[in-house]
Amino acid sequence: xxxxxxxxxxxxxxxxxxxxxxxxxxxxxxxxxxxxxxxxxxxxxxxxxxxxxxxxxxxxxxxxxxxxxxxxxxxxxxxxxxxxxxxxxxxxxxxxxxxxxxxxxxxxxxxxxxxxxxxxxxxxxxxxxxxxxxxxxxxxxxxxxxxxxxxxxxxxxxxxxxxxxxxxxxxxxxxxxxxxxxxxxxxxxxxxxxxxxxxxxxxxxxxxxxxxxxxxxxxxxxxxxxxxxxxxxxxxxxxxxxxxxxxxxxxxxxxxxxxxxxxxxxxxxxx
Numbered sequence: 001x002x003x004x005x006x007x008x009x010x011x012x013x014x015x016x017x018x019x020x021x022x023x024x025x026x027x028x029x030x031x032x033x034x035x036x037x038x039x040x041x042x043x044x045x046x047x048x049x050x051x052x053x054x055x056x057x058x059x060x061x062x063x064x065x066x067x068x069x070x071x072x073x074x075x076x077x078x079x080x081x082x083x084x085x086x087x088x089x090x091x092x093x094x095x096x097x098x099x100x101x102x103x104x105x106x107x108x109x110x111x112x113x114x115x116x117x118x119x120x121x122x123x124x125x126x127x128x129x130x131x132x133x134x135x136x137x138x139x140x141x142x143x144x145x146x147x148x149x150x151x152x153x154x155x156x157x158x159x160x161x162x163x164x165x166x167x168x169x170x171x172x173x174x175x176x177x178x179x180x181x182x183x184x185x186x187x188x189x190x191x192x193x194x195x196x197x198x199x200x201x202x203x204x205x206x207x208x209x210x211x212x213x214x215x216x217x218x219x220x221x222x223x224x225x226x227x228x229x230x231x232x233x234x235x236x237x238x239x240x241x242x243x244x245x246x247x248x249x250x251x252x253x254x255x256x257x258x259x260x261x262x263x264x265x266x267x268x269x270x271x
Contacts, residue, residue, distance in 0.1 A: 004092070011038070011098055018103035026052065029060035030103030032144040037136050038098040038106035043117060045087075045110030046078045048132075051099045053083035053090035053108075059099065061144055066186070068105060068139070068147040071255075073180035075132035076109075076125070081183050083108060105143040138255040141203045149254025150176040150191055150222075150246040157242065161262035165233045168261050170196055170212070174246035175223040176254070189249035191219050194226040197243045202256060212244070222248075237264040 018034035050065040052058075059065060059082070069080035083090060090096070095106035111129065112122060139146040155172040162168055174194050179186040193211065200207035215225035226246070243258045 007094055008097065011094070011102070011104075015098070015102050015104050017101075019101065020103065026055065026057065026100070027060055030099065030105070030144065032061070032064070033142060034103055034105065034144060035141050036104045037140045037143055038095060038104045039133070039136060040094050040106070040108045042108055042110050044112040044114050046113065047087065047108075047110040048073045048076070048078045048080045049083040049087060049095070049108040049110065050081075051083065051093075051096045051106060053087075053093040053096050055089070056082075056085045058082060058085070061105070064144040064147055065105065066184075067179070068136075068143055069107065070179040070181075070183075070186050071135060071139075071147055071151070072107070072109075072132045073182060074178045075135055076128040078109065078180075079182045080180055086183065135255060138257065141201070141256075145252070146254055148248075148250065149252035150174045150189075150248045151178045151255045152194075152244045152246055152257035155242070155244050155257040155259040157259045157261045160260070161264070162232060164235050164237070164263050165231065167229050167231055169227060169229045170242055170244070170259065171215075171225065171227045172212075172244050172257060172259075173223065173225050174244075174254075176248045177222045187250070188222045189252075190222055191224045192247050192249055193219060194224070194244060194246040196228060196230075197245075198230075199240050201241075201243050201258075202245050202253075232261065232263060235261075235263045238262070 015036050018031040021028040048069045050069050073080040095108050098104040098106035152172050152174050158169045176189045195209040197207045212226040212228040215227050240261045245256045247253050
């Protein structure tokens with residue numbers, strides 16, 4: 001049908017082909033360094049579903065898919081699972097197509113509790129789903145690799161603005177425990193380290209990691225408050241990105257969070 005061809009063409013234009021081998025082989029894994037994400041929003045059912053839908057057999061990259069789904073479901077409270085095994089078999093689903101053809105980590109979210117949802121019920125679900133979408137965006141540079149690692153949230157700079165050379169304290173909470181356990185159990189690890197990057201995301205060329213400290217003095221828990229006071233000597237005027245990531249006991253790096261530091265803040269505001 002023309003509608004199906006249009007979706008096919010659109011997905012193919014959006015995403016580079018990260019499929020390693022034969023796209024007709026359902027056991028052929030995608031490139032774990034794939035930097036993309038596809039989410040198809042449906043109604044209804046309260047589910048976070050991943051391929052395959054065409055079979056009950058688990059997909060390649062299954063552990064990473066399961067971790068991603070359980071991370072997302074932590075935010076929206078939905079039940080995570082493989083589409084064909086936990087719901088019903090589907091032919092020609094767009095998430096199967098995106099993953100099977102291009103190697104893109106792909107999901108279907110079943111929103112709400114009815115096909116014709118009341119506006120009030122739908123609005124009540126939006127904040128949790130926005131948080132889940134933000135999480136998906138924060139792992140998109142390497143979803144297959146980052147989903148199993150610890151999440152960073154609550155990143156903040158104190159103070160938020162200073163003159164160049166003054167110190168700034170960066171804090172955040174990192175946790176490996178943000179998994180939905182609604183459909184099975186995911187392993188939760190202790191945090192082993194955290195690091196920040198100034199004016200770069202961790203995956204960008206020139207990114208230089210700076211080790212952060214555990215607020216209680218030791219990295220030995222699945223949830224840690226991390227902190228570091230950094231000088232701003234030589235920082236030019238303007239707004240500077242500070243990105244934070246953490247590593248757990250399995251060696252996995254997780255989702256990135258960020259805050260900003262402004263250089264050149266005076267009593268009458270930012271120049």
